[in-house]
Each structure stands twice: as C-alpha cells, then as structure tokens.
Amino acid sequence: MANKKATSPTKFGLEHRNFRDDEFWKQIPGWASVSRDEFADHKWQLKNSITKVEQVEKILGKRVSKDFMADIVQGQHYTPMNIRITPYVFSLINWDDPANDPLRKQFLPIGSQYLHDHPYYKSDSLAEDEDSPVPLLTHRYRDKVLFLPTTICPVYCNYCTRSRIIGGSTETIQKSTYGANQKKWDDVFEYLMGRPEVEDVVISGGDAYMLTPDQIRYIGKNLLEIPHIRRIRYATKGIAIFPQKILTDDAWFNALKEVHFLGRSFGKQVVIHTHFSSPQEITKWSQRAMDRLFQENFVVRNQAVLQEGVNNDVNIMVKLTKQLEWINIQPYYVYLHDMVPGCEHFRTTLKEAEELEKAVRGTTAGFNTPTFVCDLPGGGGKRHVASYEYYDEEMGVSVWKAPNVKPGDVFFYCDPLHKLSEKAQKRWSDENEWEKIINEVKEKAGI
Numbered sequence: 506m507a508n509k510k511a512t513s514p515t516k517f518g519l520e521h522r523n524f525r526d527d528e529f530w531k532q533i534p535g536w537a538s539v540s541r542d543e544f545a546d547h548k549w550q551l552k553n554s555i556t557k558v559e560q561v562e563k564i565l566g567k568r569v570s571k572d573f574m575a576d577i578v579q580g581q582h583y584t585p586m587n588i589r590i591t592p593y594v595f596s597l598i599n600w601d602d603p604a605n606d607p608l609r610k611q612f613l614p615i616g617s618q619y620l621h622d623h624p625y626y627k628s629d630s631l632a633e634d635e636d637s638p639v640p641l642l643t644h645r646y647r648d649k650v651l652f653l654p655t656t657i658c659p660v661y662c663n664y665c666t667r668s669r670i671i672g673g674s675t676e677t678i679q680k681s682t683y684g685a686n687q688k689k690w691d692d693v694f695e696y697l698m699g700r701p702e703v704e705d706v707v708i709s710g711g712d713a714y715m716l717t718p719d720q721i722r723y724i725g726k727n728l729l730e731i732p733h734i735r736r737i738r739y740a741t742k743g744i745a746i747f748p749q750k751i752l753t754d755d756a757w758f759n760a761l762k763e764v765h766f767l768g769r770s771f772g773k774q775v776v777i778h779t780h781f782s783s784p785q786e787i788t789k790w791s792q793r794a795m796d797r798l799f800q801e802n803f804v805v806r807n808q809a810v811l812q813e814g815v816n817n818d819v820n821i822m823v824k825l826t827k828q829l830e831w832i833n834i835q836p837y838y839v840y841l842h843d844m845v846p847g848c849e850h851f852r853t854t855l856k857e858a859e860e861l862e863k864a865v866r867g868t869t870a871g872f873n874t875p876t877f878v879c880d881l882p883g884g885g886g887k888r889h890v891a892s893y894e895y896y897d898e899e900m901g902v903s904v905w906k907a908p909n910v911k912p913g914d915v916f917f918y919c920d921p922l923h924k925l926s927e928k929a930q931k932r933w934s935d936e937n938e939w940e941k942i943i944n945e946v947k948e949k950a951g952i
C-alpha cells in the first residue's frame with residue numbers, strides 16, 4: 506500500500522537535483538574494465554545488451570547467489586516478455602539486493618514473484634485490436650490514433666501492456682511479432698488521408714528507438730504531409746534506459762531533428778513521449794541526453810506505469826516527478842497497471858492510485874503534475890483515477906463510463922486479488938461467483 510496518507514504533507518528536499526555520474530557499471534564483474542568512452546557508445550550498449558539468462562550469470566559471476574540465479578531461470582517459465590536489458594540499466598540494478606530492486610523487477614523477472622492472473626485479465630486488455638481499422642493502427646478517439654510501426658524495443662519491460670505482440674515468443678505466449686513493413690505503413694497513411702477528423706498520431710510500438718534514421722524520416726514526413734495531421738509524437742523508452750543513443754548516435758538523432766524541423770516549418774508539433782517509472786533510472790546520462798534534446802527545442806513528456814515495489818510510494822513518486830521536471834521532461838501521465846497476463850504482482854489498487862494522486866498534487870506546479878489515469882479495459886480510453894461511476898473497494902471492482910469514446914458502454918477495472926480482504930479473495934476463488942460479483946457491483950452502481 507502507499508506508505509503515506511494524502512493528508513500528511515510529503516517531505517522532500519533538493520536531492521532531486523543530484524544525479525549519479527560515477528562509473529557504476531564497474532560494479533558488474535564482466536564490465537569492470539569497460540572505459541567511460543566505451544560505455545558512452547550506443548553501439549557498445551546495443552552489442553552488450555543482455556538477451557539470455559546465461560549472459561546474466563556470465564556477466565555477474567559470483568555477484569548473485571545460486572538460489573537467486575535459479576529464481577531468474579524459473580522466471581523464464583512464466584514471463585510473457587523476452588529478456589533484453591541494456592548494460593546501462595543492468596548496471597544500475599543494486600546487485601546487493603536484486604530481489605527488491607525496482608529496475609530488476611521491471612526488466613528481469615524471477616519465478617517467485619508471479620501470482621495467478623486475475624479472472625478478468627486479457628492479453629489485449631485495452632481492446633486495441635478491436636479498434637483497429639487497418640493493421641498496425643488503433644483508432645479509438647475521434648481525433649487521435651495509435652500507430653505501431655514495429656514491435657521491437659531496446660529493452661523488454663516485464664509489465665508491457667502489449668506483451669501479446671512485443672518481442673519474441675516466450676514459454677507462455679506465442680507472438681506474431683513484426684518488424685518494419687513499409688507496405689503496411691503506407692496502408693496506414695492512406696487510411697489517415699481519408700480521415701480528416703484525425704489530428705494527432707502517436708508513433709509507438711515497439712519503440713521508435715529501434716527505427717532506422719530513414720524509417721524515422723519516412724514515417725515523420727508521410728504523416729506531417731497529411732494536411733489535417735497537426736501533432737505527431739514519437740514514443741520511446743530510450744531516454745530512460747539507453748540515453749547513450751541520444752548522445753552518440755548522430756545519424757538517428759539528426760533524422761529526428763529533421764522531422765522536428767519539418768514539423769515546425771509546417772506549423773506542426775513533433776514531440777517525444779518517454780517512459781521513466783523509477784528515479785533509479787535517472788542519472789547524469791539522462792540529464793545530458795535531455796540537455797541535447799532541449800537544445801534542439803524538443804518537448805519531451807513522460808508516461809510512467811504505477812507498479813508495486815517500483816514506484817507505489819509517495820516519496821518515490823514525488824522524487825520521480827521532481828527529477829523529471831528538473832531535466833526538462835514534463836511528467837504527463839501515471840498509468841494504473843493494465844489487466845494483462847503475468848503482471849498481477851505489479852498491479853496496485855485503484856484506491857492506492859487515488860491516494861498517490863492526492864499526495865503528489867501540490868508538490869510542484871500543476872503543468873508538471875502527472876495525471877493518474879486508468880486506461881479502461883475493453884477500450885474506453887484513459888480516465889482520471891477519481892472519475893469512476895462507482896467503486897466497490899471490498900470486491901475491488903470499479904465501474905466506468907467513457908461518453909465521448911464509447912457512448913453507452915460500461916467498463917470495469919478490477920483490483921489485484923491479493924490486495925483484497927480474505928473474504929473477498931475467497932469469493933473470487935470460486936469461478937461460479939465471478940459473474941455474480943460483477944452483477945452485484947452493477948446493481949449497486951445503478952447500472
């Protein structure tokens with residue numbers, strides 16, 4: 506649970522201005538002799554990314570116990586995501602206490618963390634495929650679309666909402682991962698040309714970091730040349746987990762700059778949406794990367810995911826918010842975790858999200874205060890965490906409407922069962938009760 510009530514003021518000083526710049530990667534036995542210049546090189550980061558459990562053992566040597574290594578191996582039987590971790594993030598993990606480390610939790614699963622999925626989880630919880638008029642595109646909001654040009658990322662996050670397609674297949678999920686496909690992209694552009702109501706395109710995936718400079722240009726130019734498209738956003742977790750690319754991959758950075766310049770010449774916005782979830786991801790490298798982007802006038806906004814043991818704590822959330830604004834990133838959203846497979850241990854209750862929102866508000870300027878949202882299961886879109894129609898805290902079920910997205914539809918979000926009372930858990934453990942529980946909540950909500 507959030508360890509502080511919203512009614513008590515949060516204590517914070519100026520520590521959010523201090524970022525580590527030590528040679529932290531040298532704590533990893535396999536990288537003890539890697540120089541600062543090598544570590545700064547994006548090609549070195551890519552080449553040395555961890556993609557297999559065996560590499561974890563090789564690079565760490567005796568830094569972790571045999572039992573913990575066995576737990577990592579076990580994690581591979583349950584995880585919906587492949588392993589892919591940049592040396593930057595891997596070295597920021599506290600290997601003296603990996604079980605409790607927020608970065609280890611996000612990127613390197615262990616078997617002992619997993620819980621049973623909620624009965625109402627879905628692999629496509631947000632119904633993105635249902636609202637897809639052409640492949641690679643979700644058109645849910647009238648004026649905004651989500652374009653997924655690739656399913657590859659520079660890291661694979663264990664909590665990914667698109668685990669059904671991102672990265673390769675795992676023991677638990679078979680995926681139809683796809684790489685860049687220009688023909689399918691052209692079909693997306695054609696669809697958008699015929700939809701004059703669309704003004705805003707999120708280019709996500711996957712991750713824009715994995716697009717080549719030519720692909721960045723191709724997508725940017727084609728979208729910006731559609732007269733009614735006014736805003737495009739490249740979504741990348743890269744700044745958080747691989748800032749070296751911004752600093753040393755000039756070809757990629759220049760492609761992004763060109764699209765940005767083209768957008769400005771058309772009077773249109775080209776911005777970056779990134780994805781820091783823990784203050785531990787923020788170092789002097791992040792600040793240097795952001796300085797470079799800031800010098801080129803890029804607007805960068807952050808979307809964090811609320812995760813148990815990572816950031817569901819008032820002080821951590823305030824620190825994250827203040828660090829982000831210090832390095833010129835606008836803390837835009839904090840998402841309540843989606844109801845997707847293999848993530849029950851990450852999820853928090855709606856109540857907890859509401860408490861955190863109340864506690865963070867007032868710690869800094871409103872425009873830099875993240876909005877806590879629930880992305881409604883079933884495709885109702887993002888709603889403020891306090892905007893539900895009804896919330897049965899005992900059974901952990903909230904009821905929502907989205908009148909401007911899907912008029913007349915009713916949506917449900919369910920809290921993780923392990924956070925409910927024993928009595929509620931007992932009822933949920935009986936399959937015959939599931940529908941009854943939802944119907945009771947509907948009745949109480951007057952629906």
Ligand code: SF4
Nearest residue numbers: 658661662665711742
């Ligand atoms: S970077 Fe984004 S799309 Fe890629 S694995 Fe992480 S959350 Fe999923």
